[in-house]
Amino acid sequence: MGTGYVGLITALGLADIGHKVTAADISDEKIEKLNNGIPVIYEEGLEEMLQKHLYQTKNINFRLMTTEIVSEYDVIFICVGTPQAYDGSSNLRYLDDAAKMIGQGLDENKYTVIVNKSTVPPKTHLRVKRNILTQNPKASFDVVSNPEFLKEGTAIHDFMNPDRIVIGCNTSQSSQIMNDIYQPMVEQGFKLYETDIISAELIKYAANVFLSTKITFINELSHLCEVTGADIDLVAQGIGLDPRIGEKFLKAGPGYGGSCFPKDTQALSYFAKQQGVVTNLIDAVISVNSSHVLSLIPKTRDFFENNWQGKSAKKHIAVLGLSFKAGTDDIRDAVSLRIIPALLDEGFEITAYDPAAMENAKKVMENINFADSLQEAVDGKDGVLILTEWPEFSQINWEEVAKTLKHKVIVDLRNIVDRKKIKKLDFSYYSIGKSSIQSIEDRKENK
């Protein structure tokens, strides 16, 4: 149930390991597109995989979700969205609707496993169970938890090559069925880790909040690097070589964004408070991430303005990257949504370019220009601000770009530009957690 990121990738992944899968959604439009082999989300490799299982293996089909179809299936995965509510808690409205629909459709003479894959607070399986039973008191079913750890941009790879498959079951019957489902992956050597349901539910939140903590730690340290002259990327590598720390998720940047980390840190904090548990560390992560993004606004403004001193600039800059990270068209909670409006308030004019997120950005971003290409974005501008680490931005030929820019100033909030090359080309360059480079020309003028 649900053909968003988690639902669609799970359905295709299960089809890929040999199961017959129906992916159902309440949106007619999505179902029609998917049945015609057209992906409804942007994800590397998705179209090929979709068409393979629609037309070659025929392991997948797409249907409109109704109560009538529920009883046809042995196992139902709930993969609906659990967005953030106004108070930071997890909004379980869609999950409730899904559980009620399942309850209405279940055949009481047939045992069914209801798998919750949506990200939910611990103990939510009890709520799912309650919702089903209120509709169908005699229904024969178990609810299990099977959280998902895929990342946007590498979702198919992550599903097919999991670090671990987590399942939480309270009965041997449901556990056996879940083990059978993932048996083809276990045979390939992937680890299936089985716990009770509440622990499985908490593992999902704990993983996302821990990763958010790593990112936030390195971002906080980046400020110390800037004032001392240390280099945050070298520091991150230096600590990451210790296997107890690990090198992943220590890339300094403009703060975490996206549809998961901001929402899940808030939701875990909210849930813990409801349970009477104090979460000082998690609360600090949320607040440090937010203040880190805010601190980059005056830094960006000042770096541009200081490096334009003595040279007239119209404050018209190119912004490269709008999505919350590379490899996705998703702009939910992207830093671009916080930094761009603040720069507009400071009198900047902005022309933005993103290889994938333009359509989504155009729906919500006002008062900026959108360029059709990287070249068009930078042409004639007073500087460049990099917000997303798209590979095409790391490969920019700055010698060529230098010829078209009015002022050679770069603010790189993803640390993807080659500092040595930039220095030789006399750019003024700011990146996170490093000493900035002031161009030779500027240094002369400042004397």
Ligand code: UGA
């Ligand atoms: C995240 C988790 O990584 C997945 O394991 C999880 O399944 C998913 O949430 C989810 O709950 O559905 P995702 O939100 O797609 O995946 O993106 P990440 O790659 O984790 O990046 C999140 C944010 O952290 C981005 O803004 C990214 O730019 C930032 N980040 C990541 C850093 O700033 N530094 C890093 O080293 C890594």
